[in-house]
Amino acid sequence: MxxxxxxxxxxxxxxxxxxxxxxxxxxxxxxxxxxxxxxxxxxxxxxVTPITGMRMNLSWRYDTLHPEAVVFYRHLESVLGSSFYHDLPIVKLLRDQWSADRWQKRREQPDFKPYFKDTQNPLVDENIFSAPFGGFEMQHSGWLDxxxxxxxxxxxxxxxxxxxxxxxxxxxxxxxxxxxxxxxxxxxxxxxxxxxxxxxFGSARGTVLQVKADTGGETRIINRGCWLLPRADGTLRAGPTYELSFDDASTPSPAAIEDLETKLQSLLKQPYEILDSQTAVRPIIPxxxxxxxxxxxxxxxxxxxxxxxxxxxxxxxxxxxxxxxxxxxxxxxxxxxxxxxx
Incomplete structure (x- = not known):
């Protein structure tokens, strides 16, 4: 051979x-x-999120995929002399009463218990973030740069x-x-x-914003309708949008920006400034x-x-x-x- x-x-x-x-x-x-x-x-x-989506399901095979991914990226950080994988809690703020009721059922299921932490309320500074329905903090989560x-x-x-x-x-x-x-x-x-x-094939065009806002020194990823990811330079990334389209991969649509701004306004009580936007297409195989x-x-x-x-x-x-x-x-x-x- x-x-x-x-x-x-x-x-x-x-x-x-x-x-x-x-x-x-x-x-x-x-x-x-x-x-x-x-x-x-x-x-x-x-x-990298163990509990995912509006229905708050466990991510597919997370107990297998997450440990392997962490070992893989950590090893390559040492090989490459670089830092790119970050363990970080993700705060999921619930959007409505339906989500709050669903979470009360989810949190009692044994397979969910390793992936969230019971924390005292309020979860976040409610002068900065809107959290009328509460939420939870995920653990064994993070992000890859x-x-x-x-x-x-x-x-x-x-x-x-x-x-x-x-x-x-x-x-x-x-x-x-x-x-x-x-x-x-x-x-x-x-x-x-x-x-x-x-x-x-299908495809989803997604837009991510670079945003400047006062989040009171919050270092965790915050999610309510959209996520906010703090960066080392003091800015935040916010996203994503989800548009079923193959076209104009590099250009965010006005509707996408408007949708994301609506979500930001429902999450943040403080003013923010959009510094930049990026758009790309992700493949979907149903x-x-x-x-x-x-x-x-x-x-x-x-x-x-x-x-x-x-x-x-x-x-x-x-x-x-x-x-x-x-x-x-x-x-x-x-x-x-x-x-x-x-």
């Missing part, structure tokens, strides 16, 4: 985590990426000659070098590729937590996609699953296997 040599098409979160998993196993690879500034991986908040993680990884791989700027169509020959496999990790743009037009594997008609063409809003949490695990399938013939779980779906 020919020793594997992998062309990774796309250097976002999925492609970079795949590269590190291959690096761990000593498998040669080349990342080819267009190196655009406004990708969803680079502007994502990178939140994905832009810093990706930039540090890129520099490391460039130094070792395995990261290049460019655009590949999936050919197994790249600038005179031959590879055994090409793996597409290009997010929502895979929907435009003829090899994957049978995958039922009813999938991820979709990985090899094209059913092209066994040398791989695919990692559909990690969604939990990409920071899932990418280290998904990357390992893909590599173990490639190198060790470990089966991909049927629900996530590209070749066996649709």
């Amino acid at each position: 020919t020793a594997p040599r992998i062309l990774i098409i796309g250097g976002g979160l999925a492609g970079t985590c795949l590269a590190w998993r291959l690096h761990e196993r000593g498998v040669p690879f080349m990342i080819v990426d267009r190196d655009e500034p406004g990708t969803s991986s680079k502007i994502a908040a990178g939140l 994905s832009a810093t993680f990706l930039a540090a990884s890129r520099a490391y791989f460039i130094e070792r000659g395995c990261w290049q700027t460019g655009e590949s169509d999936g050919s197994l020959v790249w600038r005179g070098e031959t590879f055994t496999h090409a793996v597409f990790c290009i997010g929502w743009e895979a929907a435009r590729h003829a090899w994957f037009d049978w995958v039922p 009813r999938k937590h991820a979709l990985i594997g090899f094209h059913p008609g092209k066994p040398n063409i791989g695919f990692i996609n559909g990690l969604g809003s939990k990409g920071v949490l899932r990418a280290p695990w998904v990357g390992r699953q893909f590599v173990e399938h490639l190198l060790d013939a470990k089966p991909i779980e049927p629900d996530m296997d590209l070749a066996g779906n649709f």
